[in-house]
Amino acid sequence: MSVLHSDGEGLFIAPGLGYNMDWDEEDSVDHQLLILQKADTLASENHLKEALDLFSVAIRYGPVKPEQLSTLVDCILRNFKATHASNPTDTITHSKKDSSADQNPGDIFCCPGCHRLLSEPLTVSCGHTYCKRCLQRDLFSKCKLCSNDMRRRAEMPLLRPNVILSNLLEKCYPSEAKIFKDISKVEDLLRKRLFEEALALSNSIIESDPGEALARMCRAEVYAGLKQYKSALKDLEELCVTSPDWPEVYYRKGKILQEMNCTNDSLQVFLQCLALDEDFMPARKEVEKIVYDLVSPVCKNVKAGLQETALSSSPHTRSKVLVSEAQAQAPPTTHTYQKEECDVLSQLENVEHSGLSRASSLRVHGRLGGSGPEEGMKRVSSAPQLGDQDKGVMLKRKLSICEAGSSVIDNGGNKHKKQVDVMVAGSCTPAPCREVPAELLEASDLECPLCMRLFYQPATTPCGHTFCKSCLERCLDHMSQCPLCKESLKEYLASRQYNITEVLDGLIKNYLPEEHLERHKTHIEETEELSDLTKNVPMFVCTMAYPTVPCPLHVFEPRYRLMIRRCMETGTKRFGMCINDAQKGFADYGCMLQIRSVHFLPDGRSVVDTVGWKRFQVLNRGMKDGYNTADIEYLEDVKVNNAKGLLKLQELHDQVYEQACGWFQSLKSHFRGQILQHFGPMPERETDLQATPNGPAWCWWLLAVLPIDPRYQLSVLSMMSLKERLVKIQHILTYLQSIPNE
Structure with missing residues (x-):
């Protein structure tokens, strides 16, 4: 049976001891779970080397899913970002999370995902709008503006482009709308693997607009499909310079490097992608797979690399062989990636929270030396294999060599600059979206089809139609269908996430301020009218209610749904309760109820918990939007003074x-x-x-x-x-x- 012990720097497998394969399966699972928990703890505390050891040991006990290495990936990413920020002139940038109503007006039509002009805009449940392409490709797990969970993709197939927003984009940017349609055709051809036709169309788009970054991204994918990796990398290199904070560029670059069997190089690029956006899910999954392969005991590549790293005595010779092998498989433009390998490995197994200064000494002005002690990891096909029982020992020896060689510095070759240099401060700003042509924008473009007034708190349904939030809720009180296209909105009704469509709300506030102010004043006046607890008080005609006594209600009629919602929105949370009267409609006396809580059911009904507040006498009766109202006077007991x-x-x-x-x-x-x-x-x-x-x-x-x-x-x-x-x-x-x- 194997033995785990510690020498002060972390747990590892004792040399010369193998695994007893006759262990009880349940014991093995329990041991694996304990080891994984310990590894997660070490990774969360930034003890990278020890965590790598334990994850490798855990995999020996049985299957481990790559996603179970998520904590380890977080640790690697933290070290990667800290290392590449060791130079004061280097910074890893992050996307700003601003509400569309607060950001630069010129950025209102920008997609939060790709920072480009919106194309086929889809409004998600949180109220933010993205390009259809960004959502369909599952590029991120959280909303970039509000961190709402985006992994629940059940709603994605139901989403339709925002009709109002699509019309505005075509009206304001006709030439861009045409380009987006052509790019959509390129992507359709890519999905059908019609690469030659896709290449011709993407070349045509780039010729007409050389600065069209998305078309260049698509062309890189076409080149990759044609196995023309040199051309694909050339397009992506240009995008890394012109759009340095676009995570998808680095992800696509990493995928191409993977296809070229440059695993370590792709890992570095995937980490660059995650440094820009930690929620970029495709890149995170790739890093998890790569790290899993690196720590897996059945991975021949890592065992060969570890042996060569630990035993080879001529790092300069290894460097020459490494470069010659890489140049035989990859285009000339990829030679810079080979010099980054020591950097990648130092992130994985040498750089940790307590030793960042050692890792920082590897870097001078953003370069790495070509003779680092770990470059032998590339020669995975020709190196002899390690036995499983020696893996832990060799990993330990390799870590020691990494630390000993941490003083190696750059030899002065500018051609070996790190790829991460494109992310220096001052050059990582997205290309600004085009200004909204205010002269083309009219209030009639932003009118609710139900109340025929300017949108107030616009809410967009999954079918792409937009209404005032209050107008939409009133319609859903009567039927669970879209008022315009009659598509079922049962799931939308059940979720009750009628969030404001931020793009349209920001557009109205920034470009139609006078009209918005007038509409806001009208809304305030209507709300104040509903807030008066003596005039036009809403009346629920149902049963007897008494002061201080609970009165639970089941609300299902559309008129009372509206009434309860208005009581909540105005903040009064009160309404009158009277019993029926055949002649007058409702009795002359009743009790005001205070709402304590409302529980909405999936079909729009609600259970309302109320308690009696004050007694009243009805002075005048009225009607509003289908429910009864009254002017009332409150009753008080006459006090006895003697x-x-x-x-x-x-x-x-x-x-x-x-x-x-x-x-x-x-x-x-x-x-x-x-x-x-x-x-x-x-x-x-x-x-x-x-x-x-x-x-x-x-x-x-x-x-x-x-x-x-x-x-x-x-x-x-x-x-x-x-x-x-x-x-x-x-x-x-x-x-x-x-x-x-x-």
């Missing part, structure tokens, strides 16, 4: 309270259980009877549970004298106690 009257009131109160407790205890247990489940326990006796405008809470709790006609309950609710209310309750209890309890 001491004698207050003493008699207290005696009556105590007498009726005891009678109420006796009646409740006389009920059968299942009846008591139902009451307690629905209304909660009976409130305690209060010492100050006149502390609140509505009197003791237990009176209202008892009135709610008493089995009497709602009309009789309504007469008690309308009373403004606590004494009269107690007498009324006493009469009811006396009557109920006279009836045999069945």
Whole structure:
């Protein structure tokens, strides 16, 4: 059985000891899990060498998915970024995360993913808009502006281009729209593997617009499909200079290097991609696979490379052989990648949090020497193989040699500059999007098709149609279909993510400020009108409600969906509750309810948890958008001021309270259980009877549970004298106690 021990620098496999393959499978799984957990911990603490050792050991116990090395990849990436920032003039750039309403107006139509003019714009659930191409290729896991999870791709096939935005882009940028259509054709030809036709079309686009970066990217993919790697790399090298913060450029470059069997070079380029965007998922997956191969005990390449690194005595000779082999397989322009190999390996197994200064000494003005101690990793095909039992020892010896050779510096050859030099500060800004031609923009281009007014808080459905958020919600109250194309919006309704479409909202605020201000003022006026709790108060005509007593509601009618939503949006969270009246529509007296929470169901219905607030009397009745409204006046109990009257009131109160407790205890247990489940326990006796405008809470709790006609309950609710209310309750209890309890 193998033995794990430590020499102070990390755990490794003791030399001369093999693996006992007769171990119980469950024990093996448990050991593997423990080792993986330890490796993750070491990687999270930036102990890269020890983590590599343990991951290699874990793989010996059984299969490990490449994605389980995610923590190790994060550690490698941190070291890579820290190392390449060791020179004060070098920085790794990151994309800015600004809301479209706050960024430069000229960037409103820029895709957050590729930083180019939007093409076939798709608006995702968080309200941000991307090129269709960026979303279809799964280039990132999180929204670049709000970090919303983008890995849930169930909605992607349902998304359609934003109709309003597509029309605006074609109107404002007709020539770019034509180019985008041609590029889309190139990508269709690529998918069909019609490379010659795709090359001809992409050449035509570049001839008409030499600065079209996306067309050059597509042409590089075409060249790769034709196995013309030299031409593909040439296009990508130009893009690395002109668009140095575009992660996809580095990813495509890394993929081509992989096809050329330059694994270590591709790893460095993939790390450059992740340095620009840690959420660039395709590059992360490739790094995970490469690192998995490097630490896997069945990987012949890494074992051969480790042996040659540890045993070879002539690094200069290795360098010459390495370059000659690479030049025989790759175009001349790729010779600079071979010089980066020592840099890549030092990131993987030599640079760690506690030793960054050692790694930094390898770099002078962004160059690496051509005679580094680890260049033998390239000669993987001709080197003898290591046995599994020696892998841990050789890994340990290799790490020691790496540290010993960390003083090697550049020999002065400018032609061996690192590829990462393209990411220096001052040159990593995206090409600005074209300014929006304000003279072409009209308010009629941005009108809601439902209310025929300028968009206010525009929300875009998965089918690509845009409406005012409030207008869309009102439509979904009645049916779960798009008001324009009738496409089902059941999933959209269930998610309730009616987020504002930031591009359109920013466009209105920046280019139609006067119209937006007027529209905003109208919205405020409408909201203030709905916020008045004495005028035009919304009325829910349903059941009796009482102060302090819970009143749960199931809301399914469209008019009441709208009413509840308005109560929440205005911030009042209150509405009136009355019982029905055949002549007047609803009773003259009721109780205001306060919303405590709303739980929306997938089909638009909701369960609303409310509690009684204040009693009121109806003065005038009205109607708004299908639901009843009323002007009301709040009721308060008339207080007793003389001491004698207050003493008699207290005696009556105590007498009726005891009678109420006796009646409740006389009920059968299942009846008591139902009451307690629905209304909660009976409130305690209060010492100050006149502390609140509505009197003791237990009176209202008892009135709610008493089995009497709602009309009789309504007469008690309308009373403004606590004494009269107690007498009324006493009469009811006396009557109920006279009836045999069945």
